[in-house]
Amino acid sequence: MKLRTGIAAVLLVALLTGTAFGAQFTINAGIGLNDKSAQFQSLKFFKEIVEKNSEGKIEVVLFHSSQLGDDRTMMEALKMGTQEMTCPSTAPMTAFVNAFKIYDLPFIFAGEDVADYILDGPVGKKLLDMLPAQGMIGLAYWENGFRMLTNSVHSVKSPEDLKGLKIRTMENPIHLAAFKVMGANPTPMAFGELFSAMQQKVVDGQENPWGTIFLQNFFEVQKFATDTGHVYSPFVLLISKIFWDKLPDDMKKVVQDAADQAKVHNREINRKMNAEYLEKLKEKMEVTILTPEQKAAFQQACQPIYDQFAKDIGEDLIKEVQKLTSEYKK
Ligand code: KDG
Known part of the structure:
Protein backbone atom coordinates (compact mmCIF):
# COMPACT_ATOMS: atom_id res chain seq x y z
CA MET A 1 0.00 0.00 0.00
CA LYS A 2 2.80 2.35 1.07
CA LEU A 3 4.84 1.55 -2.04
CA ARG A 4 1.85 2.23 -4.27
CA THR A 5 1.24 5.57 -2.58
CA GLY A 6 4.92 6.44 -3.14
CA ILE A 7 4.77 5.59 -6.84
CA ALA A 8 1.53 7.53 -7.20
CA ALA A 9 3.15 10.56 -5.56
CA VAL A 10 6.15 10.39 -7.92
CA LEU A 11 3.84 10.10 -10.92
CA LEU A 12 1.78 13.03 -9.68
CA VAL A 13 4.89 15.20 -9.32
CA ALA A 14 6.01 14.14 -12.80
CA LEU A 15 2.59 14.99 -14.20
CA LEU A 16 2.32 18.35 -12.48
CA THR A 17 5.86 19.50 -13.26
CA GLY A 18 6.14 17.89 -16.67
CA THR A 19 9.29 16.05 -15.58
CA ALA A 20 9.94 12.32 -15.75
CA PHE A 21 10.00 10.34 -12.56
CA GLY A 22 10.73 13.02 -10.07
CA ALA A 23 13.34 15.03 -11.98
CA GLN A 24 13.02 18.59 -10.72
CA PHE A 25 14.07 20.25 -13.95
CA THR A 26 13.63 19.39 -17.62
CA ILE A 27 15.85 20.75 -20.37
CA ASN A 28 14.20 20.43 -23.78
CA ALA A 29 17.08 20.79 -26.25
CA GLY A 30 16.41 21.20 -29.97
CA ILE A 31 18.69 21.47 -33.01
CA GLY A 32 18.27 21.74 -36.79
CA LEU A 33 20.69 18.98 -37.83
CA ASN A 34 19.66 15.33 -37.80
CA ASP A 35 20.39 12.61 -35.24
CA LYS A 36 23.48 11.37 -37.12
CA SER A 37 25.27 14.73 -36.81
CA ALA A 38 28.26 15.32 -34.54
CA GLN A 39 26.13 17.99 -32.90
CA PHE A 40 23.47 15.48 -31.87
CA GLN A 41 26.10 12.96 -30.69
CA SER A 42 27.56 15.65 -28.44
CA LEU A 43 24.12 16.58 -27.13
CA LYS A 44 23.63 12.92 -26.16
CA PHE A 45 27.01 13.05 -24.41
CA PHE A 46 25.90 16.26 -22.62
CA LYS A 47 22.62 14.63 -21.58
CA GLU A 48 24.38 11.61 -20.06
CA ILE A 49 26.72 13.76 -17.98
CA VAL A 50 23.97 16.11 -16.77
CA GLU A 51 21.59 13.32 -15.80
CA LYS A 52 24.33 11.37 -14.02
CA ASN A 53 25.93 14.29 -12.17
CA SER A 54 22.62 15.86 -11.19
CA GLU A 55 21.61 12.44 -9.78
CA GLY A 56 18.46 12.53 -11.84
CA LYS A 57 17.39 16.01 -10.72
CA ILE A 58 17.78 17.31 -14.27
CA GLU A 59 16.34 15.48 -17.23
CA VAL A 60 17.47 16.39 -20.76
CA VAL A 61 15.08 15.68 -23.64
CA LEU A 62 16.58 15.88 -27.13
CA PHE A 63 14.99 16.96 -30.41
CA HIS A 64 16.72 17.02 -33.82
CA SER A 65 15.88 17.83 -37.47
CA SER A 66 14.14 21.14 -36.63
CA GLN A 67 11.42 19.23 -34.70
CA LEU A 68 11.13 22.30 -32.43
CA GLY A 69 11.61 24.82 -35.27
CA ASP A 70 14.54 26.55 -36.95
CA ASP A 71 17.45 28.28 -35.18
CA ARG A 72 15.69 31.65 -35.05
CA THR A 73 12.38 30.26 -33.73
CA MET A 74 14.17 28.24 -31.04
CA MET A 75 16.16 31.26 -29.87
CA GLU A 76 12.90 33.24 -29.59
CA ALA A 77 11.49 30.36 -27.52
CA LEU A 78 14.54 30.48 -25.21
CA LYS A 79 13.99 34.20 -24.73
CA MET A 80 10.37 33.59 -23.78
CA GLY A 81 11.25 30.63 -21.56
CA THR A 82 9.10 28.15 -23.53
CA GLN A 83 12.16 26.07 -24.55
CA GLU A 84 15.27 25.55 -22.44
CA MET A 85 18.13 24.81 -24.83
CA THR A 86 19.32 25.05 -28.43
CA CYS A 87 22.64 25.13 -30.27
CA PRO A 88 22.50 27.44 -33.31
CA SER A 89 25.23 28.56 -35.66
CA THR A 90 26.42 32.01 -34.65
CA ALA A 91 25.22 33.40 -38.03
CA PRO A 92 21.49 33.59 -37.13
CA MET A 93 22.43 34.72 -33.58
CA THR A 94 23.46 38.05 -35.08
CA ALA A 95 19.76 38.98 -35.14
CA PHE A 96 20.03 39.12 -31.33
CA VAL A 97 23.65 40.18 -30.71
CA ASN A 98 25.13 42.11 -33.63
CA ALA A 99 28.77 41.59 -32.59
CA PHE A 100 28.56 37.86 -33.47
CA LYS A 101 28.89 39.06 -37.09
CA ILE A 102 32.66 39.10 -36.51
CA TYR A 103 32.67 35.32 -37.10
CA ASP A 104 30.88 35.76 -40.44
CA LEU A 105 33.63 37.78 -42.08
CA PRO A 106 34.87 35.59 -44.94
CA PHE A 107 38.20 33.85 -44.32
CA ILE A 108 38.73 35.54 -40.93
CA PHE A 109 40.07 32.26 -39.48
CA ALA A 110 42.75 30.32 -41.33
CA GLY A 111 42.11 27.08 -39.44
CA GLU A 112 40.28 25.38 -36.60
CA ASP A 113 43.15 25.88 -34.15
CA VAL A 114 43.08 29.67 -34.48
CA ALA A 115 39.27 29.62 -34.29
CA ASP A 116 39.53 27.74 -30.96
CA TYR A 117 42.09 30.29 -29.76
CA ILE A 118 39.74 33.23 -30.47
CA LEU A 119 36.53 31.56 -29.31
CA ASP A 120 38.03 30.32 -26.04
CA GLY A 121 39.82 33.61 -25.38
CA PRO A 122 38.69 37.12 -24.35
CA VAL A 123 36.86 37.89 -27.62
CA GLY A 124 34.77 34.73 -27.46
CA LYS A 125 33.91 35.43 -23.84
CA LYS A 126 33.07 39.09 -24.49
CA LEU A 127 30.46 38.04 -27.06
CA LEU A 128 28.95 35.33 -24.83
CA ASP A 129 28.65 37.96 -22.10
CA MET A 130 26.31 39.97 -24.35
CA LEU A 131 23.76 37.15 -24.46
CA PRO A 132 22.06 37.47 -21.02
CA ALA A 133 20.70 40.89 -22.05
CA GLN A 134 18.90 38.97 -24.83
CA GLY A 135 17.43 36.38 -22.46
CA MET A 136 19.98 33.66 -23.24
CA ILE A 137 23.12 32.25 -21.61
CA GLY A 138 25.96 31.06 -23.86
CA LEU A 139 27.41 27.98 -22.14
CA ALA A 140 30.12 27.01 -24.63
CA TYR A 141 31.27 27.26 -28.23
CA TRP A 142 30.77 24.01 -30.07
CA GLU A 143 31.62 23.56 -33.75
CA ASN A 144 29.69 23.51 -36.99
CA GLY A 145 32.88 24.01 -39.03
CA PHE A 146 34.27 25.43 -42.24
CA ARG A 147 31.55 25.88 -44.82
CA TYR A 232 34.05 29.12 -40.08
CA SER A 233 30.73 28.51 -38.33
CA PRO A 234 30.83 28.16 -34.55
CA PHE A 235 27.85 26.75 -32.67
CA VAL A 236 26.88 28.16 -29.27
CA LEU A 237 25.20 25.92 -26.71
CA LEU A 238 22.49 28.26 -25.44
CA ILE A 239 20.23 27.95 -22.42
CA SER A 240 17.21 30.11 -21.61
CA LYS A 241 17.99 32.76 -19.01
CA ILE A 242 14.53 32.37 -17.50
CA PHE A 243 15.29 28.68 -16.92
CA TRP A 244 18.90 29.28 -15.83
CA ASP A 245 17.81 31.73 -13.13
CA LYS A 246 15.60 29.02 -11.61
CA LEU A 247 18.49 26.52 -11.28
CA PRO A 248 20.24 26.29 -7.90
CA ASP A 249 24.00 27.00 -8.02
CA ASP A 250 25.07 23.35 -7.72
CA MET A 251 22.86 22.43 -10.70
CA LYS A 252 24.18 25.38 -12.72
CA LYS A 253 27.65 23.95 -12.13
CA VAL A 254 26.57 20.49 -13.31
CA VAL A 255 25.17 21.98 -16.54
CA GLN A 256 28.17 24.27 -17.17
CA ASP A 257 30.69 21.45 -16.57
CA ALA A 258 28.80 19.14 -18.92
CA ALA A 259 28.66 21.87 -21.60
CA ASP A 260 32.45 22.31 -21.34
CA GLN A 261 33.16 18.59 -21.51
CA ALA A 262 30.80 18.21 -24.46
CA LYS A 263 32.59 21.08 -26.22
CA VAL A 264 35.81 19.07 -26.25
CA HIS A 265 33.89 15.97 -27.37
CA ASN A 266 32.11 17.94 -30.09
CA ARG A 267 35.19 19.56 -31.62
CA GLU A 268 37.01 16.24 -31.65
CA ILE A 269 34.31 14.14 -33.30
CA ASN A 270 33.23 16.92 -35.65
CA ARG A 271 36.74 17.30 -37.09
CA LYS A 272 37.08 13.55 -37.48
CA MET A 273 33.69 13.29 -39.15
CA ASN A 274 34.26 16.23 -41.53
CA ALA A 275 37.53 14.67 -42.78
CA GLU A 276 35.97 11.21 -43.11
CA TYR A 277 32.87 12.43 -44.94
CA LEU A 278 34.88 14.49 -47.42
CA GLU A 279 36.45 11.20 -48.58
O1 KDG B 1 21.49 22.47 -35.69
C1 KDG B 1 22.12 23.54 -36.34
C2 KDG B 1 21.37 23.95 -37.56
O2 KDG B 1 20.11 24.39 -37.14
C3 KDG B 1 22.00 25.02 -38.41
O3 KDG B 1 22.68 25.98 -37.63
C4 KDG B 1 22.87 24.40 -39.45
O4 KDG B 1 24.65 25.48 -40.50
C5 KDG B 1 23.45 25.32 -40.46
C6 KDG B 1 22.60 25.95 -41.52
O5 KDG B 1 23.09 25.99 -42.65
O6 KDG B 1 21.49 26.39 -41.27
Whole structure:
Protein backbone atom coordinates (compact mmCIF):
# COMPACT_ATOMS: atom_id res chain seq x y z
CA MET A 1 0.00 0.00 0.00
CA LYS A 2 2.80 2.35 1.07
CA LEU A 3 4.84 1.55 -2.04
CA ARG A 4 1.85 2.23 -4.27
CA THR A 5 1.24 5.57 -2.58
CA GLY A 6 4.92 6.44 -3.14
CA ILE A 7 4.77 5.59 -6.84
CA ALA A 8 1.53 7.53 -7.20
CA ALA A 9 3.15 10.56 -5.56
CA VAL A 10 6.15 10.39 -7.92
CA LEU A 11 3.84 10.10 -10.92
CA LEU A 12 1.78 13.03 -9.68
CA VAL A 13 4.89 15.20 -9.32
CA ALA A 14 6.01 14.14 -12.80
CA LEU A 15 2.59 14.99 -14.20
CA LEU A 16 2.32 18.35 -12.48
CA THR A 17 5.86 19.50 -13.26
CA GLY A 18 6.14 17.89 -16.67
CA THR A 19 9.29 16.05 -15.58
CA ALA A 20 9.94 12.32 -15.75
CA PHE A 21 10.00 10.34 -12.56
CA GLY A 22 10.73 13.02 -10.07
CA ALA A 23 13.34 15.03 -11.98
CA GLN A 24 13.02 18.59 -10.72
CA PHE A 25 14.07 20.25 -13.95
CA THR A 26 13.63 19.39 -17.62
CA ILE A 27 15.85 20.75 -20.37
CA ASN A 28 14.20 20.43 -23.78
CA ALA A 29 17.08 20.79 -26.25
CA GLY A 30 16.41 21.20 -29.97
CA ILE A 31 18.69 21.47 -33.01
CA GLY A 32 18.27 21.74 -36.79
CA LEU A 33 20.69 18.98 -37.83
CA ASN A 34 19.66 15.33 -37.80
CA ASP A 35 20.39 12.61 -35.24
CA LYS A 36 23.48 11.37 -37.12
CA SER A 37 25.27 14.73 -36.81
CA ALA A 38 28.26 15.32 -34.54
CA GLN A 39 26.13 17.99 -32.90
CA PHE A 40 23.47 15.48 -31.87
CA GLN A 41 26.10 12.96 -30.69
CA SER A 42 27.56 15.65 -28.44
CA LEU A 43 24.12 16.58 -27.13
CA LYS A 44 23.63 12.92 -26.16
CA PHE A 45 27.01 13.05 -24.41
CA PHE A 46 25.90 16.26 -22.62
CA LYS A 47 22.62 14.63 -21.58
CA GLU A 48 24.38 11.61 -20.06
CA ILE A 49 26.72 13.76 -17.98
CA VAL A 50 23.97 16.11 -16.77
CA GLU A 51 21.59 13.32 -15.80
CA LYS A 52 24.33 11.37 -14.02
CA ASN A 53 25.93 14.29 -12.17
CA SER A 54 22.62 15.86 -11.19
CA GLU A 55 21.61 12.44 -9.78
CA GLY A 56 18.46 12.53 -11.84
CA LYS A 57 17.39 16.01 -10.72
CA ILE A 58 17.78 17.31 -14.27
CA GLU A 59 16.34 15.48 -17.23
CA VAL A 60 17.47 16.39 -20.76
CA VAL A 61 15.08 15.68 -23.64
CA LEU A 62 16.58 15.88 -27.13
CA PHE A 63 14.99 16.96 -30.41
CA HIS A 64 16.72 17.02 -33.82
CA SER A 65 15.88 17.83 -37.47
CA SER A 66 14.14 21.14 -36.63
CA GLN A 67 11.42 19.23 -34.70
CA LEU A 68 11.13 22.30 -32.43
CA GLY A 69 11.61 24.82 -35.27
CA ASP A 70 14.54 26.55 -36.95
CA ASP A 71 17.45 28.28 -35.18
CA ARG A 72 15.69 31.65 -35.05
CA THR A 73 12.38 30.26 -33.73
CA MET A 74 14.17 28.24 -31.04
CA MET A 75 16.16 31.26 -29.87
CA GLU A 76 12.90 33.24 -29.59
CA ALA A 77 11.49 30.36 -27.52
CA LEU A 78 14.54 30.48 -25.21
CA LYS A 79 13.99 34.20 -24.73
CA MET A 80 10.37 33.59 -23.78
CA GLY A 81 11.25 30.63 -21.56
CA THR A 82 9.10 28.15 -23.53
CA GLN A 83 12.16 26.07 -24.55
CA GLU A 84 15.27 25.55 -22.44
CA MET A 85 18.13 24.81 -24.83
CA THR A 86 19.32 25.05 -28.43
CA CYS A 87 22.64 25.13 -30.27
CA PRO A 88 22.50 27.44 -33.31
CA SER A 89 25.23 28.56 -35.66
CA THR A 90 26.42 32.01 -34.65
CA ALA A 91 25.22 33.40 -38.03
CA PRO A 92 21.49 33.59 -37.13
CA MET A 93 22.43 34.72 -33.58
CA THR A 94 23.46 38.05 -35.08
CA ALA A 95 19.76 38.98 -35.14
CA PHE A 96 20.03 39.12 -31.33
CA VAL A 97 23.65 40.18 -30.71
CA ASN A 98 25.13 42.11 -33.63
CA ALA A 99 28.77 41.59 -32.59
CA PHE A 100 28.56 37.86 -33.47
CA LYS A 101 28.89 39.06 -37.09
CA ILE A 102 32.66 39.10 -36.51
CA TYR A 103 32.67 35.32 -37.10
CA ASP A 104 30.88 35.76 -40.44
CA LEU A 105 33.63 37.78 -42.08
CA PRO A 106 34.87 35.59 -44.94
CA PHE A 107 38.20 33.85 -44.32
CA ILE A 108 38.73 35.54 -40.93
CA PHE A 109 40.07 32.26 -39.48
CA ALA A 110 42.75 30.32 -41.33
CA GLY A 111 42.11 27.08 -39.44
CA GLU A 112 40.28 25.38 -36.60
CA ASP A 113 43.15 25.88 -34.15
CA VAL A 114 43.08 29.67 -34.48
CA ALA A 115 39.27 29.62 -34.29
CA ASP A 116 39.53 27.74 -30.96
CA TYR A 117 42.09 30.29 -29.76
CA ILE A 118 39.74 33.23 -30.47
CA LEU A 119 36.53 31.56 -29.31
CA ASP A 120 38.03 30.32 -26.04
CA GLY A 121 39.82 33.61 -25.38
CA PRO A 122 38.69 37.12 -24.35
CA VAL A 123 36.86 37.89 -27.62
CA GLY A 124 34.77 34.73 -27.46
CA LYS A 125 33.91 35.43 -23.84
CA LYS A 126 33.07 39.09 -24.49
CA LEU A 127 30.46 38.04 -27.06
CA LEU A 128 28.95 35.33 -24.83
CA ASP A 129 28.65 37.96 -22.10
CA MET A 130 26.31 39.97 -24.35
CA LEU A 131 23.76 37.15 -24.46
CA PRO A 132 22.06 37.47 -21.02
CA ALA A 133 20.70 40.89 -22.05
CA GLN A 134 18.90 38.97 -24.83
CA GLY A 135 17.43 36.38 -22.46
CA MET A 136 19.98 33.66 -23.24
CA ILE A 137 23.12 32.25 -21.61
CA GLY A 138 25.96 31.06 -23.86
CA LEU A 139 27.41 27.98 -22.14
CA ALA A 140 30.12 27.01 -24.63
CA TYR A 141 31.27 27.26 -28.23
CA TRP A 142 30.77 24.01 -30.07
CA GLU A 143 31.62 23.56 -33.75
CA ASN A 144 29.69 23.51 -36.99
CA GLY A 145 32.88 24.01 -39.03
CA PHE A 146 34.27 25.43 -42.24
CA ARG A 147 31.55 25.88 -44.82
CA MET A 148 31.86 24.36 -48.30
CA LEU A 149 29.91 25.13 -51.43
CA THR A 150 27.72 22.65 -53.32
CA ASN A 151 25.45 23.08 -56.35
CA SER A 152 23.58 21.10 -58.98
CA VAL A 153 24.61 23.08 -62.10
CA HIS A 154 28.36 22.97 -62.72
CA SER A 155 31.69 22.73 -60.95
CA VAL A 156 32.84 25.93 -59.25
CA LYS A 157 36.56 26.71 -59.34
CA SER A 158 36.50 30.52 -59.31
CA PRO A 159 34.17 33.29 -58.13
CA GLU A 160 33.22 33.80 -61.83
CA ASP A 161 31.73 30.29 -61.84
CA LEU A 162 29.25 31.45 -59.21
CA LYS A 163 27.65 33.93 -61.58
CA GLY A 164 23.89 33.49 -61.67
CA LEU A 165 23.82 30.52 -59.27
CA LYS A 166 21.00 30.71 -56.74
CA ILE A 167 22.63 29.87 -53.41
CA ARG A 168 20.81 29.33 -50.10
CA THR A 169 22.53 31.01 -47.15
CA MET A 170 21.69 31.21 -43.48
CA GLU A 171 19.77 34.30 -42.34
CA ASN A 172 22.78 36.59 -42.09
CA PRO A 173 23.53 39.86 -43.92
CA ILE A 174 27.27 39.19 -44.27
CA HIS A 175 26.73 35.79 -45.87
CA LEU A 176 24.26 37.36 -48.29
CA ALA A 177 26.62 40.22 -49.12
CA ALA A 178 29.60 37.87 -49.57
CA PHE A 179 27.79 35.67 -52.08
CA LYS A 180 26.48 38.74 -53.89
CA VAL A 181 29.94 40.22 -54.19
CA MET A 182 31.21 36.87 -55.49
CA GLY A 183 28.59 37.07 -58.25
CA ALA A 184 25.99 34.57 -57.01
CA ASN A 185 22.32 35.13 -56.39
CA PRO A 186 21.96 34.34 -52.65
CA THR A 187 18.71 33.73 -50.82
CA PRO A 188 18.24 33.19 -47.06
CA MET A 189 16.24 30.16 -45.94
CA ALA A 190 15.69 28.07 -42.80
CA PHE A 191 17.75 24.89 -42.70
CA GLY A 192 14.68 22.65 -42.43
CA GLU A 193 13.45 23.80 -45.87
CA LEU A 194 16.78 23.41 -47.62
CA PHE A 195 16.70 19.81 -48.85
CA SER A 196 13.36 20.13 -50.63
CA ALA A 197 14.33 23.56 -52.00
CA MET A 198 17.36 21.93 -53.66
CA GLN A 199 15.32 18.94 -54.78
CA GLN A 200 12.71 21.18 -56.37
CA LYS A 201 15.43 23.43 -57.84
CA VAL A 202 14.15 26.46 -55.96
CA VAL A 203 17.86 26.98 -55.25
CA ASP A 204 20.86 25.67 -57.19
CA GLY A 205 23.17 25.31 -54.24
CA GLN A 206 24.04 25.82 -50.60
CA GLU A 207 27.05 25.94 -48.27
CA ASN A 208 27.68 23.80 -45.19
CA PRO A 209 30.47 21.69 -43.68
CA TRP A 210 31.28 18.27 -45.21
CA GLY A 211 29.61 16.40 -42.34
CA THR A 212 26.28 18.11 -42.97
CA ILE A 213 26.53 17.67 -46.76
CA PHE A 214 27.02 13.94 -46.25
CA LEU A 215 24.76 13.19 -43.28
CA GLN A 216 21.82 15.25 -44.56
CA ASN A 217 22.13 13.43 -47.93
CA PHE A 218 22.63 16.68 -49.84
CA PHE A 219 24.71 14.69 -52.35
CA GLU A 220 21.44 13.14 -53.58
CA VAL A 221 20.36 16.51 -54.99
CA GLN A 222 23.73 18.25 -55.52
CA LYS A 223 26.34 17.01 -57.98
CA PHE A 224 29.21 19.50 -57.48
CA ALA A 225 31.16 20.52 -54.38
CA THR A 226 34.07 22.93 -53.78
CA ASP A 227 36.20 23.23 -50.64
CA THR A 228 35.77 27.00 -50.40
CA GLY A 229 35.99 27.07 -46.57
CA HIS A 230 34.79 30.68 -46.88
CA VAL A 231 33.41 30.96 -43.34
CA TYR A 232 34.05 29.12 -40.08
CA SER A 233 30.73 28.51 -38.33
CA PRO A 234 30.83 28.16 -34.55
CA PHE A 235 27.85 26.75 -32.67
CA VAL A 236 26.88 28.16 -29.27
CA LEU A 237 25.20 25.92 -26.71
CA LEU A 238 22.49 28.26 -25.44
CA ILE A 239 20.23 27.95 -22.42
CA SER A 240 17.21 30.11 -21.61
CA LYS A 241 17.99 32.76 -19.01
CA ILE A 242 14.53 32.37 -17.50
CA PHE A 243 15.29 28.68 -16.92
CA TRP A 244 18.90 29.28 -15.83
CA ASP A 245 17.81 31.73 -13.13
CA LYS A 246 15.60 29.02 -11.61
CA LEU A 247 18.49 26.52 -11.28
CA PRO A 248 20.24 26.29 -7.90
CA ASP A 249 24.00 27.00 -8.02
CA ASP A 250 25.07 23.35 -7.72
CA MET A 251 22.86 22.43 -10.70
CA LYS A 252 24.18 25.38 -12.72
CA LYS A 253 27.65 23.95 -12.13
CA VAL A 254 26.57 20.49 -13.31
CA VAL A 255 25.17 21.98 -16.54
CA GLN A 256 28.17 24.27 -17.17
CA ASP A 257 30.69 21.45 -16.57
CA ALA A 258 28.80 19.14 -18.92
CA ALA A 259 28.66 21.87 -21.60
CA ASP A 260 32.45 22.31 -21.34
CA GLN A 261 33.16 18.59 -21.51
CA ALA A 262 30.80 18.21 -24.46
CA LYS A 263 32.59 21.08 -26.22
CA VAL A 264 35.81 19.07 -26.25
CA HIS A 265 33.89 15.97 -27.37
CA ASN A 266 32.11 17.94 -30.09
CA ARG A 267 35.19 19.56 -31.62
CA GLU A 268 37.01 16.24 -31.65
CA ILE A 269 34.31 14.14 -33.30
CA ASN A 270 33.23 16.92 -35.65
CA ARG A 271 36.74 17.30 -37.09
CA LYS A 272 37.08 13.55 -37.48
CA MET A 273 33.69 13.29 -39.15
CA ASN A 274 34.26 16.23 -41.53
CA ALA A 275 37.53 14.67 -42.78
CA GLU A 276 35.97 11.21 -43.11
CA TYR A 277 32.87 12.43 -44.94
CA LEU A 278 34.88 14.49 -47.42
CA GLU A 279 36.45 11.20 -48.58
CA LYS A 280 33.03 9.54 -48.81
CA LEU A 281 31.62 12.51 -50.73
CA LYS A 282 34.37 12.20 -53.32
CA GLU A 283 32.74 8.91 -54.32
CA LYS A 284 29.32 10.53 -54.66
CA MET A 285 29.94 14.02 -56.05
CA GLU A 286 32.41 15.85 -58.25
CA VAL A 287 34.52 17.48 -55.52
CA THR A 288 36.88 20.33 -56.40
CA ILE A 289 39.80 20.88 -54.04
CA LEU A 290 41.01 24.41 -54.75
CA THR A 291 44.69 25.19 -55.24
CA PRO A 292 46.03 27.95 -52.93
CA GLU A 293 45.85 30.38 -55.90
CA GLN A 294 42.24 29.45 -56.64
CA LYS A 295 41.33 29.89 -52.97
CA ALA A 296 43.06 33.28 -52.92
CA ALA A 297 40.76 34.42 -55.75
CA PHE A 298 37.70 33.76 -53.54
CA GLN A 299 39.39 35.55 -50.65
CA GLN A 300 40.17 38.50 -52.90
CA ALA A 301 36.61 38.68 -54.20
CA CYS A 302 35.29 38.86 -50.62
CA GLN A 303 37.68 41.62 -49.50
CA PRO A 304 35.15 44.50 -49.97
CA ILE A 305 32.97 42.87 -47.29
CA TYR A 306 35.46 43.94 -44.60
CA ASP A 307 34.97 47.63 -45.45
CA GLN A 308 31.25 47.23 -46.02
CA PHE A 309 30.68 45.85 -42.49
CA ALA A 310 33.52 47.55 -40.55
CA LYS A 311 31.29 50.15 -38.90
CA ASP A 312 28.45 47.73 -38.26
CA ILE A 313 30.66 45.14 -36.50
CA GLY A 314 32.98 47.70 -34.94
CA GLU A 315 36.44 48.49 -36.26
CA ASP A 316 38.00 47.88 -32.84
CA LEU A 317 36.59 44.37 -32.59
CA ILE A 318 37.80 43.49 -36.09
CA LYS A 319 41.26 44.86 -35.29
CA GLU A 320 41.35 42.97 -31.97
CA VAL A 321 40.60 39.66 -33.74
CA GLN A 322 43.09 40.36 -36.52
CA LYS A 323 45.78 41.19 -33.95
CA LEU A 324 45.11 38.01 -31.98
CA THR A 325 45.10 35.84 -35.11
CA SER A 326 48.43 37.30 -36.28
CA GLU A 327 49.92 36.77 -32.80
CA TYR A 328 48.69 33.19 -32.89
CA LYS A 329 50.57 32.49 -36.13
CA LYS A 330 53.88 33.59 -34.58
O1 KDG B 1 21.49 22.47 -35.69
C1 KDG B 1 22.12 23.54 -36.34
C2 KDG B 1 21.37 23.95 -37.56
O2 KDG B 1 20.11 24.39 -37.14
C3 KDG B 1 22.00 25.02 -38.41
O3 KDG B 1 22.68 25.98 -37.63
C4 KDG B 1 22.87 24.40 -39.45
O4 KDG B 1 24.65 25.48 -40.50
C5 KDG B 1 23.45 25.32 -40.46
C6 KDG B 1 22.60 25.95 -41.52
O5 KDG B 1 23.09 25.99 -42.65
O6 KDG B 1 21.49 26.39 -41.27
